[in-house]
Amino acid sequence: MKSINSKPSETKNVDLVIQGGTAVTMVPGQAPVPNARILIKKDRIVQIGPSTEIPLPHGSALDIIDAQNGIIMPGLVNAHAHTAMALFRGFADDLPLRTWLFDKIFPAEADFLSPETVYWGALMGCIEMITSGTTCVADGYFFQDATIRAVDKCGIRAVVAQGVIDFPAPGIPDPKKNIRTARDFLEKWQHFSERITPGLFCHSPVTCSEKTLLRSQQLSKDYDKPLQIHLSETSAEVAEIIKRTGKRPTHYLDQLDLVDNQLIAAHGVYLDKSEIRCLHKKGAGIIHVPESNMKLSSGIAPLADILAMGVRTGLGTDGCASNNNLDLFGEMDTAAKLSKVSTGRPDATSATQVLEMATIGGAAALGLEKETGTLEKGKKADIIVVDTRAPHLCPLYNPVSVLVYAACGADVKDVVVDGTTLMKERKLCFLDPNEIMARVGEISEKIRR
């Protein structure tokens, strides 16, 4: 198979055409475009509009994706994941939180994570995401050189963030070296690829000291790279921070000057209005992670309030150990419904709002809104086609409703990232899923024992 990074020749004006379906561009205020055509040159969209207004270019070796009877839309952005945790999908469920974490997940991570296992786990999670329509992921974990190798190989767009925590962690047995490891990571990968942004992932304000948080923040500024953090995921965490600092977690981080437009705060279950206002004012991103918050019974984030305040809000799946899949279509459905039932208002959060979160909202929260998240001339060609010729997607009164409330990842037919077709007619173009599943299967046999 040819390499994912081999780019088309310079001689053609157009390399790839996607045509025939209804384009849901996610450009604010733009109505769906029936029978659309999108022209792609190298990694970018060069034209988009009705087929009647954009002629099919002449050319012998033109790649064409036929989207007839489908929806063409921006690829989804999974704005909070621990991709390699695909290794632990279904390893431990339905347990009290502390048992799950301290008796199952942490020991399994300590015993079985290595650059090799993280590579295969991340590759597995990446192909799950690609085959379910995700074209960009914000990942936070350990052994992240391995995750970058997996992301590079599979062709997905990613923010890959090195974990920072004040405990012995996979690959960092001595927590005193957590910042040095993070700095080395940023230094090593900062110019590696336009498609891959290295970043930092401070585990949480509870598990990172004030000093660690401040040093991470400095690194983030020095390298101009995003800083992810788990914020207010559980009520216990909030109580702990208030006890330690006298402030709610967001205000504590703000006091340390961590709340800015490079901060990507995941979960945000227990944010009060003053915290949401603070995150909004400073331009930070919030990532809503409803299914994981439900499965671990962490709580229900105030999504309607967050969106009403205008915060840059993305959607994430979290890791497979607490979800247990990476399907953002299901996550969108859950996000909308959970907001409705928790507020008592069926109009609390609309299908359009959650589709925005899963596309341009997530892109903005990651600082990538100029590159991805909508279908627009000049943007990177991160595009998926959803096949709507299926009983569960019929009739089609409203494409957005069908995408959010009826579709699932398996309805995604074609996936293009950075102008490269990664999946066509549901077949991966560069990777053999059976090989990856076999390797993950072998690793899981060891974990099971």
Next chain:
Amino acid sequence: MKSINSKPSETKNVDLVIQGGTAVTMVPGQAPVPNARILIKKDRIVQIGPSTEIPLPHGSALDIIDAQNGIIMPGLVNAHAHTAMALFRGFADDLPLRTWLFDKIFPAEADFLSPETVYWGALMGCIEMITSGTTCVADGYFFQDATIRAVDKCGIRAVVAQGVIDFPAPGIPDPKKNIRTARDFLEKWQHFSERITPGLFCHSPVTCSEKTLLRSQQLSKDYDKPLQIHLSETSAEVAEIIKRTGKRPTHYLDQLDLVDNQLIAAHGVYLDKSEIRCLHKKGAGIIHVPESNMKLSSGIAPLADILAMGVRTGLGTDGCASNNNLDLFGEMDTAAKLSKVSTGRPDATSATQVLEMATIGGAAALGLEKETGTLEKGKKADIIVVDTRAPHLCPLYNPVSVLVYAACGADVKDVVVDGTTLMKERKLCFLDPNEIMARVGEISEKIRR
């Protein structure tokens, strides 16, 4: 195509074999059976066990379903649906409840329902269910002769219940004729097919008078057929019943002698413990409908309490206008997670419990537990095979976890109902989905205008 009801010849000892996968039988206490083999004669399972213990019968024209690398399990039971409402999937979302119901759904039903449209809508919903692994549905709606025609044609098992309401309804412009219509329906279909049980569907204690409820109950007893009802779906309904009768809805129905083992109560969002106890004591069934209750922001049913009390509990999708799909795999995932987050206990409701609800629990609530809901010798062969060779289902530590927390309807590979293979390798065997989608598309064009 041959008709669904043409049965195999009498001369063979075995007509169909399913083999090679891990059987999750749902027989209480039974562990998954690796490399299983199931022998089916006509409509029933005649042998089930490890392949090593059950030889493959000799025979020339033996049908074989290869379940290698898959999970063999009982077909799912959708215990509360309004199947023909597939016509209104995505027609109206994200609206306040009264606007949705009175300005959108009721007028659309009044204007567009007919035996013809209900037939195509029901057929559409049925093929959606078959292709996502549901082999039995409890349907309540109007123009139910048409639904029975659709159910008969597509091969699914069903309880098809005629709607009873004290308002003008589709097909019953004069509500005085609601009981007569129901009686005619039971009379007409009572001996029609072992696979199809006619029943009654009293809309709710609010929309049916005491007299209507009593007469329906009498009919249910006379014909020995189940009686479905919407019970405590909204807080407004509960308040209204208390105002009218001085009692909570379940106790009001109990006073009328409606609470018995033929009662199938859907939703049950606002049941208190005394009501759950009453339903349990009298052997009534409760159908949990989480996604619809979330989307309409009706509330969160006390599932953990219901299961703890030992009530016969099934799982349902409700109609497509409030879900908007009929995928019970997604519904299982939501049921477990919603129970966890609403109780604050990640161990509140397990994957095994919701899988029971979606199989033997639903079958029991519908009074069909002797026929379907588990894989056992002597039971009807209502069986599905889930293909687990997919990135989102790997690794496979625990089949039940994968089915509930990671799989979706599209992972179902083969579907057998009543011994007849309805879907093989994801292709419907008797019906052309394109024809059905085209007809529903035409109807939806009229509704849209």
